[in-house]
Every structure is written in structure tokens, then in C-alpha cells.
Amino acid sequence: MLGPGAYPSNYDKSVIVNLKTGEKIRARDVFINLPELAAKCKTAQREEIKNALAQIKKDQSGEENPEQLFENSDYTVKHLDEFFVSDKGVTFWYDYGFPHVALALEPEGRYFFTFAELKSFIRRDGLLARFVS
Numbered sequence: 813m814l815g816p817g818a819y820p821s822n823y824d825k826s827v828i829v830n831l832k833t834g835e836k837i838r839a840r841d842v843f844i845n846l847p848e849l850a851a852k853c854k855t856a857q858r859e860e861i862k863n864a865l866a867q868i869k870k871d872q873s874g875e876e877n878p879e880q881l882f883e884n885s886d887y888t889v890k891h892l893d894e895f896f897v898s899d900k901g902v903t904f905w906y907d908y909g910f911p912h913v914a915l916a917l918e919p920e921g922r923y924f925f926t927f928a929e930l931k932s933f934i935r936r937d938g939l940l941a942r943f944v945s
Contacts, residue, residue, distance in 0.1 A: 839892035842938040
């Protein structure tokens with residue numbers, strides 16, 4: 813979605829649906845061991861935050877306390893429902909929710925894992941099972 817105004821901004825939302833039923837597919841429908849999967853995403857998030865902070869400090873963006881931008885960033889199981897699938901794997905999406913004035917500093921919030929990396933998390937009776945059989 814693109815919002816007009818003095819400072820236009822975008823907002824993305826991905827929704828995966830079962831084409832046979834029209835129902836939204838949630839993480840619990842296609843993955844198992846959700847706490848461990850969220851921990852895997854959280855590890856990727858920590859690395860992304862570390863790199864973003866290093867870049868912000870290197871660029872000397874004028875942000876006095878860049879760590880403050882990430883103080884509420886905490887990837888949990890509830891964030892797993894935001895994902896999209898390609899022929900190569902699954903990308904989990906996280907919205908940091910930066911204020912508009914700091915959006916240029918916001919990391920991408922996309923954590924990609926191949927099907928091989930996710931094999932132990934994919935439900936054998938779910939819609940993604942065909943990718944790891």
C-alpha cells in the first residue's frame with residue numbers, strides 16, 4: 813500500500829492462501845516446532861540488527877542513540893505467520909515499525925531459509941511437504 817501526503821510511505825503485507833479452500837495459511841498449518849523456528853528467525857534478526865547498527869554508526873546518520881530504534885524488536889512465534897514461499901524456500905517477514913522519520917534506517921526484516929534448512933520444521937502433512945519429500 814502506498815500512502816500519499818507530505819512524506820509518502822509504503823506498507824507491505826503478504827498473505828498466503830490455500831487456493832482450494834481460500835483460507836489463510838498460518839505458520840502452524842505448515843510448520844512444526846514453532847518456538848525453535850522463531851528462535852532461528854530471531855538469530856537472523858539479531859545478525860541483521862547488529863549489521864544495521866554498524867552501518868548507522870559508520871554513516872553517522874545523526875541518530876544519537878540508534879540502539880533505541882531496536883529496543884522493541886523481538887522476533888517471536890506470533891511473527892511466524894508473516895511469511896511467503898518461493899520455489900527456493902521460505903522468507904519470514906518482520907516489520908520493525910520505525911517512525912517515519914527513521915524509515916531510511918530500518919533494516920529489510922526478511923529472513924530467507926531454503927527448504928533444506930527448514931526440512932525439520934516442515935509439517936509432513938502440510939502444503940509445503942512436497943518441497944522436502
